[in-house]
Amino acid sequence: MRTTLFCILAAAVVIAAAARDVMLEIEHVHVPDTWVRQSSAKGDETIQLQFALKWKHPNSIEQELDKTSDPDSPEYLQHLSKDQVLEMLKPADNATETVKNYLQQSGVPKKHIKSSATGDWVLVKVPARHASALLGDAKFSVYRHKESQEEIVRTTRYTLPQDIAAVVDFVSGITHFSSQRTQRRPSFIVNSDIPEPATHPEQVLAASDADTETLYIASESTSTSTCNISHVSSECLRHLYGTTDYTPQAPQKTHVGIAGFLHEYANYADLDLFLREQRPEALAGKATFDYLTINGEHDNQTQSAAGGEANLDVQVVIGMTWPVRTSFISVGGSPAFRPDNFSPKNTNEPYAALLQYLLEQDANLPDVLSISYGDDEQTVPPKYARRVCSMFAALGLRGVSVFVASGDEGVGGKKASHCQTNDGEQKETFLPNFPGSCPYVTVVGATQGFNPEAATSKDIAKFYSGGGFSYYFARPKYQDNVVPQYIKDVMGNQYAHLYNQSGRAYPDISAQGSRYSIALNNSMTTESGTSASTPLVASIFSLLNDARFAKGKPSLGFVNPLLYKRLSQSNAFNDVTEGSATGCGNKTGFKAAPGWDAVTGFGTPRFKMLLRNVVDL
Ligand SMILES: *[C@@H]1O[C@H](CO)[C@@H](O)[C@H](O)[C@H]1NC(C)=O
Ligand SMILES: *[C@@H]1O[C@H](CO)[C@@H](O)[C@H](O)[C@H]1NC(C)=O
Ligand SMILES: *[C@@H]1O[C@H](CO)[C@@H](O)[C@H](O)[C@H]1NC(C)=O
Ligand SMILES: *[C@@H]1O[C@H](CO)[C@@H](O)[C@H](O)[C@H]1NC(C)=O
Ligand SMILES: *[C@@H]1O[C@H](CO)[C@@H](O)[C@H](O)[C@H]1NC(C)=O
Ligand SMILES: *[C@@H]1O[C@H](CO)[C@@H](O)[C@H](O)[C@H]1NC(C)=O
Ligand SMILES: [Ca+2]
Numbered sequence: 008m009r010t011t012l013f014c015i016l017a018a019a020v021v022i023a024a025a026a027r028d029v030m031l032e033i034e035h036v037h038v039p040d041t042w043v044r045q046s047s048a049k050g051d052e053t054i055q056l057q058f059a060l061k062w063k064h065p066n067s068i069e070q071e072l073d074k075t076s077d078p079d080s081p082e083y084l085q086h087l088s089k090d091q092v093l094e095m096l097k098p099a100d101n102a103t104e105t106v107k108n109y110l111q112q113s114g115v116p117k118k119h120i121k122s123s124a125t126g127d128w129v130l131v132k133v134p135a136r137h138a139s140a141l142l143g144d145a146k147f148s149v150y151r152h153k154e155s156q157e158e159i160v161r162t163t164r165y166t167l168p169q170d171i172a173a174v175v176d177f178v179s180g181i182t183h184f185s186s187q188r189t190q191r192r193p194s195f196i197v198n199s200d201i202p203e204p205a206t207h208p209e210q211v212l213a214a215s216d217a218d219t220e221t222l223y224i225a226s227e228s229t230s231t232s233t234c235n236i237s238h239v240s241s242e243c244l245r246h247l248y249g250t251t252d253y254t255p256q257a258p259q260k261t262h263v264g265i266a267g268f269l270h271e272y273a274n275y276a277d278l279d280l281f282l283r284e285q286r287p288e289a290l291a292g293k294a295t296f297d298y299l300t301i302n303g304e305h306d307n308q309t310q311s312a313a314g315g316e317a318n319l320d321v322q323v324v325i326g327m328t329w330p331v332r333t334s335f336i337s338v339g340g341s342p343a344f345r346p347d348n349f350s351p352k353n354t355n356e357p358y359a360a361l362l363q364y365l366l367e368q369d370a371n372l373p374d375v376l377s378i379s380y381g382d383d384e385q386t387v388p389p390k391y392a393r394r395v396c397s398m399f400a401a402l403g404l405r406g407v408s409v410f411v412a413s414g415d416e417g418v419g420g421k422k423a424s425h426c427q428t429n430d431g432e433q434k435e436t437f438l439p440n441f442p443g444s445c446p447y448v449t450v451v452g453a454t455q456g457f458n459p460e461a462a463t464s465k466d467i468a469k470f471y472s473g474g475g476f477s478y479y480f481a482r483p484k485y486q487d488n489v490v491p492q493y494i495k496d497v498m499g500n501q502y503a504h505l506y507n508q509s510g511r512a513y514p515d516i517s518a519q520g521s522r523y524s525i526a527l528n529n530s531m532t533t534e535s536g537t538s539a540s541t542p543l544v545a546s547i548f549s550l551l552n553d554a555r556f557a558k559g560k561p562s563l564g565f566v567n568p569l570l571y572k573r574l575s576q577s578n579a580f581n582d583v584t585e586g587s588a589t590g591c592g593n594k595t596g597f598k599a600a601p602g603w604d605a606v607t608g609f610g611t612p613r614f615k616m617l618l619r620n621v622v623d624l
Pocket of ligand 7: 098222583584599600601602603604607608610
């Protein structure tokens with residue numbers, strides 16, 4: 008009798024232990040070539056764990072967006088409210104409590120555990136050894152970036168107990184191998200005054216300003232008489248795309264948001280200098296922008312601290328859209344940090360932080376968002392990329408159009424040796440960009456020259472506009488009418504083994520991205536990049552929204568279904584047929600061609616035709 012009872016009790020204990028002992032693998036990533044493991048973590052480094060909880064209704068965001076963004080749907084442009092969208096970001100009942108209890112039981116004081124408004128993120132800072140214990144004895148190591156020498160503490164694999172794994176999608180902040188420099192992609196900005204390093208053979212062939220001047224004269228026409236190929240002014244851009252005689256009608260309601268990352272500060276004094284040179288009437292009208300800081304970032308107006316990217320974005324938008332409201336949203340945190348126990352930096356993943364912030368806004372939510380940053384898709388953990396992409400879709404549900412730069416390295420890195428998979432097999436591949444590979448953003452490529460415009464190249468813009476196909480995200484339905492045809496007719500079998508033919512293809516559209524005149528550190532300079540074309544296109548769409556707001560109509564929201572279904576067939580874009588997304592050494596990559604192509608999308612915008620097509624939708 009006693010023996011039996013003992014046996015039953017013992018069995019119960021074993022079963023209880025087993026439930027916690029069954030550990031499920033959540034992520035297993037590969038370390039990109041650019042990072043080298045230095046040592047095991049000491050254990051006292053501060054790690055910020057960000058538990059992303061599974062949503063209660065996982066696919067509802069995308070399903071709803073299919074309805075509100077399809078011009079043939081009865082629910083077209085019926086944007087949802089903040090509360091309706093936040094409802095879709097709720098985790099399963101009790102999931103937040105389950106994760107919080109797990110953390111508390113492991114010894115984390117309750118007051119140190121934070122969560123998002125809907126409870127779908129649970130955040131905690133713990134020493135590495137504690138993080139390891141929470142994550143199934145995950146092995147944390149110190150990794151150093153080969154170029155920047157930046158150091159991070161990361162793990163390549165972790166597990167969670169079965170009951171926690173049931174509610175947690177992944178844990179962010181511990182498997183993301185990136186760095187400020189590689190994410191910043193300095194080639195997004197090419198200062199024409201700074202020659203390419205002599206190691207680049209293209210330099211020998213690069214045209215001087217005098218040569219490009221000849222090119223300009225050769226292509227001169229009445230429509231481009233205000234444009235100079237060596238320094239593209241705001242007046243030229245407004246003229247080129249047809250917005251010169253459009254006056255914003257609802258400037259208090261229309262609102263452009265510009266994302267800033269990587270400690271890029273937008274400077275007010277530089278804006279004034281730019282406006283004095285390029286839009287004096289806006290300077291007289293006291294044009295300015297709101298400076299929003301999130302995730303621990305601050306606003307540094309020291310002029311020499313101004314960021315080339317931040318200044319470019321703000322100046323392009325205000326030059327195009329003044330007096331429309333503009334916000335610069337500066338996001339702190341970066342995926343990398345030094346493992347210094349005494350000054351742990353914020354390691355929040357910046358895209359999720361930005362999107363979380365925006366989704367919790369009400370009246371302050373912009374109707375257009377411009378993002379000129381990117382990273383190699385393969386260095387972004389797939390689960391994180393999917394989560395962020397769904398959050399972009401959630402912004403679409405709120406009626407926000409998101410524009411993202413396609414990248415400045417053609418089909419991939421400058422050198423062929425960069426173009427390898429990081430799955431341990433080191434297979435040759437083109438390198439798609441994230442977040443451009445997400446199907447719920449509108450991706451913008453870059454052109455140069457005026458009559459006609461061509462995809463950017465080394466001769467004038469000194470970079471190749473990015474184009475590609477995602478390995479993570481399947482081709483969305485809205486691309487079915489053009490992308491397979493492009494592959495068949497233009498690419499054929501060329502490079503077929505270097506890209507994913509069934510993936511989301513980009514860019515969607517393009518605009519001038521060469522030698523914009525902007526002010527930086529108290530002087531005028533020129534900058535190029537899809538970083539320039541992206542705020543330009545965002546500006547054009549904000550003016551379209553402005554015309555709609557003036558008629559009491561809602562914003563255009565996620566525009567891709569409209570773009571592929573209708574606008575592309577309305578003579579609303581200048582088709583680009585020259586140039587290519589050259590990269591990965593000397594590969595021509597994706598070529599421009601008649602119709603949609605994987606280097607300029609449908610081409611550059613014709614504002615008046617767009618306006619005619621969208622104003623009464
Ligand atoms: C959630 O917790 C409440 C109260 O603790 C409980 O009554 C309910 O059954 C739980 N729901 C689920 C789905 O576990
Ligand atoms: C274009 O700019 C260059 C360099 O500033 C200048 O030399 C040239 O005269 C300009 N061309 C025209 C047609 O204004
Ligand atoms: C900004 O300009 C000042 C004055 O010309 C110069 O000393 C400084 O190096 C510049 N800073 C940067 C970051 O370019
Ligand atoms: C602003 O930037 C300047 C130049 O980089 C730096 O010296 C200064 O400490 C910064 N100020 C703040 C408040 O961060
Ligand atoms: C290509 O894209 C599809 C759809 O997203 C995906 O299922 C597949 O795994 C991708 N192929 C490769 C080689 O990654
Ligand atoms: C391109 O690079 C490959 C490999 O490095 C080389 O064999 C080929 O000759 C190069 N082609 C051109 C046109 O430079
Ligand atoms: Ca084309």
